[in-house]
Structure formats: structure tokens, C-alpha cells
Amino acid sequence: MKIPAKLDGKLEFVSLKDILCFTIFQKKIMFYTDDHVYHSISSINDYYELTREHGFEMLDRNNVVQVDKITSYDPYQKIVFFGENGSRYCTVSGKSLEFLKNLKIK
Known part of the structure; x- marks a missing residue:
């Protein structure tokens, strides 16, 4: 399964098997892989960007x-x-x- 996330302001899908942990920092959910720190998407604009081509x-x-x-x-x-x-x-x-x-x- 893959989940949507932001990395450097760009939307990506991250495989659950690559995620090391989830954490909350300054009221925002973040998660870590070996190489990156991702931010969960949270705004309606993020969901629009993710779904408009569908x-x-x-x-x-x-x-x-x-x-x-x-x-x-x-x-x-x-x-x-x-x-x-x-x-x-x-x-x-x-x-x-x-x-x-x-x-x-x-």
C-alpha cells in the first residue's frame, strides 16, 4: 500500500514498507524513511492536486x-x-x- 505525502512541497506516494516511523512535530504528522522525511497531506488543496487528473x-x-x-x-x-x-x-x-x-x- 502507498500513502500520499509531501517531500519538498511536491506530492508523492510512499510505500508503507519503506516507512520507518510516524511522528508528530509542531502538530503535523511526519514520517521517516531511510532517505527522507515526509509530511502528511492535510489541506483540501493537497487532495485536489492529488485527484484532479482522476x-x-x-x-x-x-x-x-x-x-x-x-x-x-x-x-x-x-x-x-x-x-x-x-x-x-x-x-x-x-x-x-x-x-x-x-x-x-x-
Whole structure:
């Protein structure tokens, strides 16, 4: 298994078998291999950078969404919905509405 981490500001995947230990320093999780000290990813921007090439988009500053899972959206409430009954949803920024207008929702 590999886990995402940052090394010198760049995202990488590190194999669990290469990790020597995990530690907390100044409230941040770090882990060590023989050659490097990695920092765990913790921000929504890190997750966006990690997933955008796999069909995810940041539709507002608080949400990274897997676009092909969107089933509908409400431009007035600025919400995208997932699933048949729409029980899961995320908010959308005003500037992302243009992106959604051009999206073909299943």
C-alpha cells in the first residue's frame, strides 16, 4: 500500500514498507524513511492536486468533487447532488456554475 505525502512541497506516494516511523512535530504528522522525511497531506488543496487528473474538480474552496458522480445541480442554491435520491451534496462557488453549465450530467 502507498500513502500520499509531501517531500519538498511536491506530492508523492510512499510505500508503507519503506516507512520507518510516524511522528508528530509542531502538530503535523511526519514520517521517516531511510532517505527522507515526509509530511502528511492535510489541506483540501493537497487532495485536489492529488485527484484532479482522476476527474475531480474543486467546485468551491471547501469541496473537491468527483465530477462523474454528480447526478444533478441546483444553480440557485449553488449545490451539486450525488446519487439517485440526492442525499449527498456539496456547495458550489458562483464561478464554478459556468463549468457545471457545460457539464453533461447523466
